[in-house]
Amino acid sequence: MIDPQYIRNFSIVAHIDHGKSTLADRLLEFTYTLSRGKMVEQFLDMMDLERERGVTIKAKAVRLLYDAEDGKRYVLNLIDTPGHVDFTYEVSRSLAACEGVLLVVDAVQGVEAQTIANALLATENGLEIIPVLNKIDLPSADPERVKREIEEGLGIDAREALLVSAKTGEGVKEVLETIVDKIPQPSGDLKSPLRALIFDSYYDPYRGVIVFVRMVDGVIKAGMQIRTMATSQLAEVEEVGIFRPKMELTSELSAGEVGYLITGIRDIAQTQVGDTITDARNPAETRLSGYREPKPMVFCGLYPVDGGEYENLREALVKLKLNDPSFIYEPETSHALGFGFRCGFLGLFHMEIVKERLEREYDLELVVTAPNVACRVVGKDGLSFFVRNPSDFPSPGRAQKIEEPYVSAVILTPPDFIGAVMELCQERRGEFKDMKYLSENRVEIHYHLPLGEILLDFFNQLKSRTRGYGSLDYEHIGYRESDLVKLDILIGGQPVDAFSCTVDRDKAYSRGRSLVDRLKGVIPRQLFEVPVQAAIGSKVIARETIKARRKDVLAKCYGGDVTRKRKLLERQKMGRKRMKQIGKVEIPQEAFLAVLRVDEKR
Amino acid sequence: MFGLYIHIPFCRRKCSYCDFNSYAGMEDFHVSYVDALVKEIKFNPSYPGGLREVISIYLGGGTPTFLHHSLLERVLCACHDGFILSPEAEISIEANPETLDGETLRFLKRMGFNRLSIGIQSLNDRLLRILGRGHTVEEAVEALLIARKVGFENVNVDLIFGIPTESLGDWMRTLQRVIDLEPTHISTYPLEIYPGTEMERRILRGELEEVGEDEQADMYLLARDLLTLHGFEHYEISNFTRDGYRCRHNLLYWENDDYLGFGAGAHSHLGNIRFCNLSDPLQYVGEIKKRRSARIRRDELTREMLLSETMFLNLRLLEGVDPKRFGEKFGLLPQDVYGEKLRDLAQKGLVNFGERPKLTEKGLLLANYVFSEFL
Numbered sequence: 001m002i003d004p005q006y007i008r009n010f011s012i013v014a015h016i017d018h019g020k021s022t023l024a025d026r027l028l029e030f031t032y033t034l035s036r037g038k039m040v041e042q043f044l045d046m047m048d049l050e051r052e053r054g055v056t057i058k059a060k061a062v063r064l065l066y067d068a069e070d071g072k073r074y075v076l077n078l079i080d081t082p083g084h085v086d087f088t089y090e091v092s093r094s095l096a097a098c099e100g101v102l103l104v105v106d107a108v109q110g111v112e113a114q115t116i117a118n119a120l121l122a123t124e125n126g127l128e129i130i131p132v133l134n135k136i137d138l139p140s141a142d143p144e145r146v147k148r149e150i151e152e153g154l155g156i157d158a159r160e161a162l163l164v165s166a167k168t169g170e171g172v173k174e175v176l177e178t179i180v181d182k183i184p185q186p187s188g189d190l191k192s193p194l195r196a197l198i199f200d201s202y203y204d205p206y207r208g209v210i211v212f213v214r215m216v217d218g219v220i221k222a223g224m225q226i227r228t229m230a231t232s233q234l235a236e237v238e239e240v241g242i243f244r245p246k247m248e249l250t251s252e253l254s255a256g257e258v259g260y261l262i263t264g265i266r267d268i269a270q271t272q273v274g275d276t277i278t279d280a281r282n283p284a285e286t287r288l289s290g291y292r293e294p295k296p297m298v299f300c301g302l303y304p305v306d307g308g309e310y311e312n313l314r315e316a317l318v319k320l321k322l323n324d325p326s327f328i329y330e331p332e333t334s335h336a337l338g339f340g341f342r343c344g345f346l347g348l349f350h351m352e353i354v355k356e357r358l359e360r361e362y363d364l365e366l367v368v369t370a371p372n373v374a375c376r377v378v379g380k381d382g383l384s385f386f387v388r389n390p391s392d393f394p395s396p397g398r399a400q401k402i403e404e405p406y407v408s409a410v411i412l413t414p415p416d417f418i419g420a421v422m423e424l425c426q427e428r429r430g431e432f433k434d435m436k437y438l439s440e441n442r443v444e445i446h447y448h449l450p451l452g453e454i455l456l457d458f459f460n461q462l463k464s465r466t467r468g469y470g471s472l473d474y475e476h477i478g479y480r481e482s483d484l485v486k487l488d489i490l491i492g493g494q495p496v497d498a499f500s501c502t503v504d505r506d507k508a509y510s511r512g513r514s515l516v517d518r519l520k521g522v523i524p525r526q527l528f529e530v531p532v533q534a535a536i537g538s539k540v541i542a543r544e545t546i547k548a549r550r551k552d553v554l555a556k557c558y559g560g561d562v563t564r565k566r567k568l569l570e571r572q573k574m575g576r577k578r579m580k581q582i583g584k585v586e587i588p589q590e591a592f593l594a595v596l597r598v599d600e601k602r
Numbered sequence: 603m604f605g606l607y608i609h610i611p612f613c614r615r616k617c618s619y620c621d622f623n624s625y626a627g628m629e630d631f632h633v634s635y636v637d638a639l640v641k642e643i644k645f646n647p648s649y650p651g652g653l654r655e656v657i658s659i660y661l662g663g664g665t666p667t668f669l670h671h672s673l674l675e676r677v678l679c680a681c682h683d684g685f686i687l688s689p690e691a692e693i694s695i696e697a698n699p700e701t702l703d704g705e706t707l708r709f710l711k712r713m714g715f716n717r718l719s720i721g722i723q724s725l726n727d728r729l730l731r732i733l734g735r736g737h738t739v740e741e742a743v744e745a746l747l748i749a750r751k752v753g754f755e756n757v758n759v760d761l762i763f764g765i766p767t768e769s770l771g772d773w774m775r776t777l778q779r780v781i782d783l784e785p786t787h788i789s790t791y792p793l794e795i796y797p798g799t800e801m802e803r804r805i806l807r808g809e810l811e812e813v814g815e816d817e818q819a820d821m822y823l824l825a826r827d828l829l830t831l832h833g834f835e836h837y838e839i840s841n842f843t844r845d846g847y848r849c850r851h852n853l854l855y856w857e858n859d860d861y862l863g864f865g866a867g868a869h870s871h872l873g874n875i876r877f878c879n880l881s882d883p884l885q886y887v888g889e890i891k892k893r894r895s896a897r898i899r900r901d902e903l904t905r906e907m908l909l910s911e912t913m914f915l916n917l918r919l920l921e922g923v924d925p926k927r928f929g930e931k932f933g934l935l936p937q938d939v940y941g942e943k944l945r946d947l948a949q950k951g952l953v954n955f956g957e958r959p960k961l962t963e964k965g966l967l968l969a970n971y972v973f974s975e976f977l
Contacts, residue, residue, distance in 0.1 A: 550968075
């Protein structure tokens with residue numbers, strides 16, 4: 001049992017690319033948790049996908065042992081958090097397990113939108129915030145300016161901000177000392193009945209569900225009967241332990257500690273992240289707070305290209321859901337695509353990650369329909385209901401009122417791009433709220449925007465219009481009335497429900513035109529002519545024609561190489577198989593993705 | 603009855619569109635290559651004996667006529683030594699116009715070559731330059747005339763259409779001039795852009811623009827119309843002939859008959875066995891020198907593969923699949939095996955589904971689509 005006096009639980013939060021993972025690596029190295037030789041670069045980013053994308057998806061916890069200047073040995077639990085706007089929810093869960101955070105800010109780039117969002121989350125959770133200026137080894141680092149930005153933008157005292165280069169290791173010791181000094185020891189009662197917060201979980205095919213917990217009260221050890229307080233699942237603890245950074249068995253975990261536990265639970269749905277674990281024989285009275293229901297805001301249809309893969313897709317979704325409780329799914333059928341699922345995600349980026357994991361880890365080929373938001377429709381009868389799928393959208397004149405979700409968006413940019421940012425927001429039906437200078441070269445712009453307008457290519461546009469300097473964060477602010485219409489796409493005269501979307505009435509024409517153009521570009525010629533049309537109700541507003549295929553013939557059967565010929569033909573056949581047959585038309589997967597991009601011709 | 607294919611992987615220069623197994627600048631290597639080739643032809647351990655007559659020898663490349671006369675002679679002698687040749691055997695050689703002077707042509711004739719295939723490609727100097735060919739229109743025409751004079755009756759002309767910047771008019775002029783030269787056989791292939799070629803790079807850099815699908819289709823149909831009008835028989839998707847000079851060697855491929863290949867990257871097909879040699883000439887020579895086989899792949903074809911390949915190879919011929927030969931081979935008729943497929947393709951207007959299944963005019967242009975349906 002460790003005296004809570006010597007425990008510090010903390011997270012590192014930062015805007016993407018500000019050096020969070022590198023700093024984590026240095027802390028591990030400095031405390032001999034991981035030696036440089038053994039170091040897989042950026043150990044905490046475990047999944048391939050994360051490494052490729054350079055972001056972390058799953059929070060992990062690692063125990064560091066640090067012999068401080070005061071001669072005492074401290075247990076520092078580093079809880080890693082994801083670094084993207086879509087994962088605000090996951091960050092909040094991890095923060096609920098901490099008493100303090102290192103707020104890492106790039107000493108060159110300065111405060112960014114996620115820096116602000118993360119600082120706010122930390123403040124809301126009542127955490128001690130230690131500002132850390134990273135990358136001070138770079139010649140263009142400007143710590144004084146960045147300190148001012150922190151003070152003005154975040155209202156945090158940055159006079160004692162730590163100056164660090166995670167790359168060279170400079171200032172890392174000071175970081176550890178400050179953690180010991182400034183971050184409060186965990187509160188909690190060893191003698192109270194067990195309460196442990198599930199802040200993350202992970203499905204391991206061999207071990208079952210591995211649950212990451214922050215111990216709040218009491219003690220947990222193998223053999224105990226436990227109960228999850230929200231979902232009331234009973235289970236026996238098989239193993240408890242910590243990550244250093246490899247899994248290490250311990251005899252118990254006590255109040256204040258962070259670690260993992262394995263129970264007999266293999267079924268995903270039984271360990272709700274955010275739930276509280278208690279002793280089944282001596283239960284606590286109240287659940288821990290700090291958990292909020294993840295609210296998916298972005299929806300899309302996921303369909304297997306091959307209808308026979310439906311069952312596999314379902315199983316994969318069930319498994320993924322364990323590692324990622326923030327997305328939801330329910331079966332749906334599409335006239336065009338057959339059986340599939342309507343899935344809800346925290347955002348577009350989140351959707352991309354889930355899709356890629358399904359394809360990569362579960363070897364599924366998927367068709368993804370254009371993302372949309374859930375609209376609230378008030379019918380003529382006054383009853384309101386939510387529409388998550390554009391195909392369910394009421395036909396013109398059948399609804400009294402339609403509302404769509406709005407977000408309050410904060411965009412940070414150098415002043416040079418204020419015009420470009422405002423133009424983008426106006427194009428996306430934004431409502432200007434406020435603007436303030438954080439420093440002479442950093443402006444915070446505040447807009448209210450329909451979430452649906454952010455879904456389609458907003459972030460890429462922001463990046464390209466601000467030469468990569470702009471950053472974005474947003475939070476949901478509820479529903480507002482809008483003049484939305486359903487835009488249908490007809491291919492070969494047949495409406496393809498998977499392409500339907502809801503758009504602002506004023507934008508329907510330009511959107512219809514750009515969709516039709518795009519589809520013409522990505523749908524290959526067929527054996528016959530195929531019209532592609534955009535329509536509102538029964539009114540066609542844009543049309544293009546894909547000409548019939550005319551030539552598809554192989555050259556010389558060269559020197560009798562039938563094998564090569566056969567391979568070419570097989571490849572061609574496979575290519576066709578990977579397309580989705582809709583009516584008589586074969587539509588490639590790219591077509592469904594092409595709909596995700598909006599042409600902004602300006 | 604079977605044929606021999608002999609690969610000569612050398613050229614004076616590499617054409618900009620070429621992704622064949624051929625190399626420029628290996629002149630010092632010709633002798634060792636032919637040494638190996640002769641060895642392979644003579645001592646090939648697992649060829650099915652001199653039991654059957656060879657009805658065709660085809661020297662392809664590369665540019666076989668780029669080899670020194672003495673080397674060509676050795677290759678041909680090896681064939682005579684190693685195999686029983688039918689007195690009517692077709693003995694073909696591919697040639698590029700710049701390698702064909704009177705002396706060479708007389709030599710080839712004397713050696714017993716009775717079919718000459720000249721890579722003329724286009725009768726437009728601008729287009730020849732884009733293709734990176736080593737000859738002019740004049741040289742090409744000259745080569746053909748001398749060949750005729752020397753006594754080659756059976757001459758094929760290879761043509762390419764759909765070269766970047768080529769118009770339908772350009773193509774028509776090439777065809778008309780070729781018709782005037784009266785070859786007995788014409789092969790016309792659409793230009794395909796292969797990865798890794800100079801042509802592909804130039805297209806990716808935006809220096810050249812690929813000819814569109816519609817234009818290529820129009821060019822194909824123009825060739826078909828013009829050549830048939832001038833008495834050529836359109837007997838295979840890309841091949842035309844006058845006076846019954848069908849290419850017997852290529853017919854072996856299209857009829858899915860047997861052939862043995864020698865040299866780097868050469869392919870063989872015997873019954874239900876298919877194999878091929880190492881394609882790198884240096885490696886090929888290395889293996890043969892060590893008295894080892896240069897074969898790298900041996901596939902045993904299942905009945906299903908044989909069926910589908912017979913279909914897609916036979917369908918290249920305009921007379922389509924011969925039900926009698928098909929029946930002899932498989933004990934079933936094409937409609938017994940592929941009835942549903944054939945009906946579906948007929949409905950799409952791609953195949954005529956009579957006694958002999960064959961491609962329609964639309965089907966000729968969409969042959970790949972049709973073929974892939976049989977896989």
